[in-house]
Amino acid sequence: MKVLVPVKRVLDYNLKVRVKPDQSGVDLSNLKMSMNPFCEIAVEEAVRLKEKGAATEIVAVSIGPDQAQETIRTALAMGADRGILVKADAEMEPLAVAKILEAVVAEEAPGLVILGKQAIDDDSNQTGQMLAALLDWPQATFASQITLDGGKATVVREVDGGLQTVAVELPAVVTTDLRLNEPRYASLPNIMKAKKKPIDLKTPADYGVDAAPRLQVVKVTEPPKRQGGAKVKTVDELVDKLKNEAGVL
Amino acid sequence: MALDAQTRAEFIAAVRRFVEERLRPLEAQVADEDAVPEEVVADMKALGLYGLSIPEEYGGLGLSMEDECLVAMELGRCSPAFRSCFGTNVGIGSQGLVMFGTPEQKAHYLPGIASGEIVTSFALTEPEAGSDSGSVRTQAIWNGEHYVLKGSKRYITNANKASLFTVMARTNPDVKGGGGVSAFLVPRSSPGLSVGKPEKKMGQQGAHICDVHFDDVRVGPELRLGAEGEGFKVAMQVLDRGRLHIASVCVGVAQRLIEEIIAYAGARKQFGQPLANFQMVQAQMADCKTEAYAARCMALDAARRRDAGDNVVLECSASKLYASEMVGRVADRAVQIFGGAGYVADYGIERFYRDVRIFRIYEGASEIQRLIIAREMMKQGV
Ligand SMILES: Cc1cc2nc3c(=O)[nH]c(=O)nc-3n(C[C@H](O)[C@H](O)[C@H](O)COP(=O)(O)OP(=O)(O)OC[C@H]3O[C@@H](n4cnc5c(N)ncnc54)[C@H](O)[C@@H]3O)c2cc1C
Numbered sequence: 001m002k003v004l005v006p007v008k009r010v011l012d013y014n015l016k017v018r019v020k021p022d023q024s025g026v027d028l029s030n031l032k033m034s035m036n037p038f039c040e041i042a043v044e045e046a047v048r049l050k051e052k053g054a055a056t057e058i059v060a061v062s063i064g065p066d067q068a069q070e071t072i073r074t075a076l077a078m079g080a081d082r083g084i085l086v087k088a089d090a091e092m093e094p095l096a097v098a099k100i101l102e103a104v105v106a107e108e109a110p111g112l113v114i115l116g117k118q119a120i121d122d123d124s125n126q127t128g129q130m131l132a133a134l135l136d137w138p139q140a141t142f143a144s145q146i147t148l149d150g151g152k153a154t155v156v157r158e159v160d161g162g163l164q165t166v167a168v169e170l171p172a173v174v175t176t177d178l179r180l181n182e183p184r185y186a187s188l189p190n191i192m193k194a195k196k197k198p199i200d201l202k203t204p205a206d207y208g209v210d211a212a213p214r215l216q217v218v219k220v221t222e223p224p225k226r227q228g229g230a231k232v233k234t235v236d237e238l239v240d241k242l243k244n245e246a247g248v249l
Numbered sequence: 250m251a252l253d254a255q256t257r258a259e260f261i262a263a264v265r266r267f268v269e270e271r272l273r274p275l276e277a278q279v280a281d282e283d284a285v286p287e288e289v290v291a292d293m294k295a296l297g298l299y300g301l302s303i304p305e306e307y308g309g310l311g312l313s314m315e316d317e318c319l320v321a322m323e324l325g326r327c328s329p330a331f332r333s334c335f336g337t338n339v340g341i342g343s344q345g346l347v348m349f350g351t352p353e354q355k356a357h358y359l360p361g362i363a364s365g366e367i368v369t370s371f372a373l374t375e376p377e378a379g380s381d382s383g384s385v386r387t388q389a390i391w392n393g394e395h396y397v398l399k400g401s402k403r404y405i406t407n408a409n410k411a412s413l414f415t416v417m418a419r420t421n422p423d424v425k426g427g428g429g430v431s432a433f434l435v436p437r438s439s440p441g442l443s444v445g446k447p448e449k450k451m452g453q454q455g456a457h458i459c460d461v462h463f464d465d466v467r468v469g470p471e472l473r474l475g476a477e478g479e480g481f482k483v484a485m486q487v488l489d490r491g492r493l494h495i496a497s498v499c500v501g502v503a504q505r506l507i508e509e510i511i512a513y514a515g516a517r518k519q520f521g522q523p524l525a526n527f528q529m530v531q532a533q534m535a536d537c538k539t540e541a542y543a544a545r546c547m548a549l550d551a552a553r554r555r556d557a558g559d560n561v562v563l564e565c566s567a568s569k570l571y572a573s574e575m576v577g578r579v580a581d582r583a584v585q586i587f588g589g590a591g592y593v594a595d596y597g598i599e600r601f602y603r604d605v606r607i608f609r610i611y612e613g614a615s616e617i618q619r620l621i622i623a624r625e626m627m628k629q630g631v
Contacts, residue, residue, distance in 0.1 A: 073259060185267055188297035188310055191259050192252075 001111035001148075001170075003046045003055045005080065006101055007039040007062050009071040010121040023219040026121075035071045037183075038116025040078075041176040044183040045146060046114055047079035054148045055112070057081050061104055063097050065089050069199060076194035077186035083199035088211060096204070096211040098130035103207035105135060110171065112153065117142050117175040128175035138168035142177040251313040251556065260316070264323040267296055272327040279455040280600055283447075285334055293365070298324075299335045300363030303343060307359035314490070314552040318497040322545070325501015326508075329604050332498060333456030337407045338362050340491040341612070342369025345415045345432055345483045349475040354434065358413060370411035372402040372461050373484050380617050382417075383427035383481050387463060389418035396420065396433065396473070398441075398463040404611075408444045408459040412437045415487075416463070417480045427481030432474040441466040452603030491612050492565040493555065496548040496572035499608050503541040503572075503579040506601055510534055510586050524586065533582045541579060544572040563625035570618035573608035580605050 011017060011026070012034040018027045035043075049055040060075035061084040062068040072083035086100050105113065118125035132139035140146075140155035144163065147154045148170075157164045158177045168174075186194075204211040232238045242249045252260060271292060279285050293299070301317055303309025312320065317339070324332045337343075343362050346354060361367035378384045387400025398418055408414075414435045421429040435442065445460035475483050514525035514534060524530045551564035580602040584591035591598045609615050 070255065070259070073255070077259065077263075185271075185292075185296060186259075186263055187295055188260055188263060189300070191256060191263060192310065195253070195256055 001055050002057045002059065002108060003049060004101075004105060004108055004110035004113045005039070005042050005046045005058060005060050005075065006097075006113070006115045006127070007043065007060050007071050007075050008036045008116070008119045008121075009033050009062060009064050009068045010036045010119050013037050013120055019220050019222050023221060025217060025220050033067065033071075035074050036116055036119045036121070038118060038120070038176055038178070039071075039075075040183040041178070041180050042114040042116050043075045043078050043080060044181045045143075045176060047184075048181065049112075049146075049148065050079065059084065059108055059110065061086065061101070063088055063092055063100055063204075072199055073191075073194050074186060076197045076199075077191045078184060079190070080197075082197055084202060085199055086202045086204060086207070088204055090211070091213070092211060093213055093215055094124045094126035094130055095214065096209065097127050098134055099209045100204055100207055100211070101127070101131050102134040103209060105131075112148075112170060113137075113173045114146075115173070115175055117177055128173050132173040135171075135173070137172050139173040139175070140166050140168050141175040143174050144177050144179045146174060146180070252316050257316060257319065261319060261323055263296070264298075264320055265326070267292075268323060268327045272331050276328040276597060276600070279328060279330055281454075283454045283457075285331060285455045289331070290334055290365075293331070293335055299338045299365035301335075301339045302347070303338075303359050303363035304347065307355060307363055309359070309363035314493060314555045315549060318493055318548050318552045321494050321497035322501040322504070322548075325498040325503075326505040328453070328455070328600070329498060329502060330453045330455030333406060333453060335365065336494075337369050337371060337411070338365065338367075340494050341371035341487050342407070342411070342413070342415060344487045344490055345371070345474050346434065348486055349432070349479070349483050353471070354474070358434065362413070367412050368407055368410045369413045369415065370405050370407045370461070371484075371487065372405045372408070372414050372416045374403050374405070375401060376403050380614055382484065383430065384425070385417055385419055385430055387416070387418040388422060389416075389420045389431060389433060389468065390422075391420065395467040395469055396431075398433070398435065398466040398468060400463055402461040402463075404448065404458045405461050406456065406458050406611075408461050409447055409457050414442075414461065415474065415483075416461075417484050418463075420477050420480075424478070427485075428478055430480035430484075431477050432480035432483040433468050434472045434474055435463075435466065435468055439466045439468065451606060452600065453607065488612055489562055489565050490555075492569035492618075493548055493552050495608060495612055496544065496551075496565075496568040499572035499576040499605070500541060500545045500548060502601060502605055503537065503544065503576045506576075506579050506583045506598070507534075507537050507541060509598065510537065510583055513587055513590075530586055533586060537579045537582055540575045544568070544575045547571055563622055563629070566613070566618040566621040566625070569613065570615050570622070573605075574615060576605045577609060 012032040015031055020027045046058045050058055058080040059082055060072050060080040062072050063086040069085050076083055115128050142158045143155045144158045145156035151170050152167050153172055154167045155174055297310055300309030301312050305311040362369055373382050375385055389396040389398045416433045416435050417430050419429045420431040441464040443462045447457040447459050514530055515523050517524050547568040551561050551568045555561045583598050584602050587598050590596045
């Protein structure tokens with residue numbers, strides 16, 4: 001079975017985001033970019049499925065600028081077999097991404113699409129769901145465990161207040177949550193081997209997708225500055241404040 | 250083979266992330282327990298660190314000297330005890346085999362060294378032969394069938410973990426000095442070979458050195474490395490290359506300490522302002538950065554020239570001399586800028602201060618580097 005793993009290039013998770021002075025977005029100039037952490041988890045899961053013999057080929061696809069090739073290389077170094085870069089310099093909205101992925105799926109015919117539940121840049125949490133709808137495939141989002149058995153996937157989902165287990169027929173779309181796995185470090189020999197793995201170059205036009213934005217960003221602002229805390233003298237005072245001021249006890 | 254720019258960047262990023270996420274959080278624990286946890290050693294093997302300098306055809310990465318130096322600089326950004334786990338496999342423990350080994354010897358040992366399955370040691374120093382390493386007394390006398398090794402080696406890094414030793418021993422007792430010495434590959438399992446207890450050291454807890462004793466250890470001729478009488482040459486060429494690796498580690502440690510200094514001097518306030526506002530502190534900071542930058546340039550320049558095939562004996566020695574002395578000064582200033590906190594163990598600065606002291610002593614003490622530099626100057630006339 002072929003597994004398709006979409007991966008996104010985002011601002012490195014260790015860095016602090018700065019809002020542009022004109023509030024049109026965040027400033028990405030000269031900052032380190034990396035693979036979205038949820039996408040890393042998706043790649044890791046696909047590689048584990050391949051190691052277990054449940055998957056035969058892993059295709060990593062990224063939609064973004066030329067440098068998104070680096071993100072694909074990271075996936076290849078972790079164990080993906082080949083890559084597809086759909087080159088798009090403009091910011092891509094989830095719907096456009098989902099439509100491009102729909103076309104990639106039509107071409108590649110994977111048995112499973114695993115992708116991050118959201119990207120840490122805009123936190124949309126939409127692409128997987130939109131893709132499933134466009135394909136009319138079953139979806140299992142926020143996965144913390146995936147088991148493949150015959151033609152179906154049993155997925156444990158992280159939902160508010162607990163875990164939910166669902167079974168979906170394959171082919172299906174699964175989105176990853178934080179606790180699905182701990183992604184491996186790409187080893188140095190595998191980084192070298194990844195150089196030799198192929199990456200196909202495409203454009204949205206190749207798939208006949210109109211990627212024009214449908215949303216307009218009105219403004220982006222910093223979160224409010226944290227208010228200074230207060231010191232208490234005794235445990236009793238703390239309990240009193242928790243009860244009567246914060247109302248949490 | 251030199252890496253292309255993108256692969257090199259990915260390599261460096263992968264090592265940096267490993268150092269930051271996996272190794273740094275364990276620095277204090279490793280120092281306290283005097284051991285690097287097994288899982289971390291396994292992770293270092295999986296990452297490929299044991300095979301950095303082993304040719305690709307034997308399962309290593311076959312990095313160019315420049316690339317190896319860049320990786321070593323990243324690895325320097327955590328306790329040097331971690332690097333010591335695989336340091337002998339990358340450097341002195343394997344390079345004799347890479348440079349002088351027969352195809353059979355290489356095929357037999359290098360893949361295991363690259364994967365970390367075989368840990369190697371380099372046994373040159375003896376109780377009576379330190380800086381004067383050409384005077385080794387350990388004997389390897391040919392009995393018509395075997396060489397019979399007798400003698401003791403001292404301060405041998407990783408001896409307690411090694412399964413393969415490169416041993417320099419005198420095959421011709423009539424020739425004093427380096428010309429009577431040959432190099433041998435000696436498996437740990439050889440009858441008569443024993444390893445002493447790890448020494449208590451000033452720093453780099455987690456890395457170990459021990460005596461190694463050879464009590465009539467028989468070694469077949471197929472395990473001799475290079476020709477008879479070539480052992481000292483093997484040792485010198487191995488050490489020569491290793492100097493650039495050590496210099497790069499020194500640059501990395503200095504860079505780490507500089508980061509610690511920046512953070513502390515920016516946060517710690519006295520007289521109502523951060524330490525970094527005081528000119529005398531600024532001067533110390535600027536000297537740290539300038540000297541670390543100079544050492545970095547020296548190591549990379551020498552490495553590039555070595556990759557191009559130039560003779561860089563002088564440059565390797567100059568680089569090791571300068572970088573090891575530089576990191577000592579940087580560590581000393583770090584303690585000074587941290588003040589009492591620099592002397593107290595919790596901050597880890599005093600640990601680095603102790604850790605870096607050895608760089609001025611092993612793989613050729615500073616004085617010996619100066620002898621080499623002056624000798625080369627007279628030879629080259631420049
Ligand atoms: C942690 C550690 C790890 C080591 N790992 C290894 C290893 O893996 N393999 C190995 O073979 N050895 C190893 N060594 C040994 C190390 O290489 C020697 O300690 C070093 O070469 C110095 O030799 P020495 O200790 O006998 O000092 P000595 O040679 O006695 O030197 C003492 C002092 O005299 C100076 N001196 C000596 N001769 C001269 C001269 N001609 N002119 C001016 N000054 C001079 C020296 O520079 C030094 O300052 C290790 C040592 C340590 C402490």
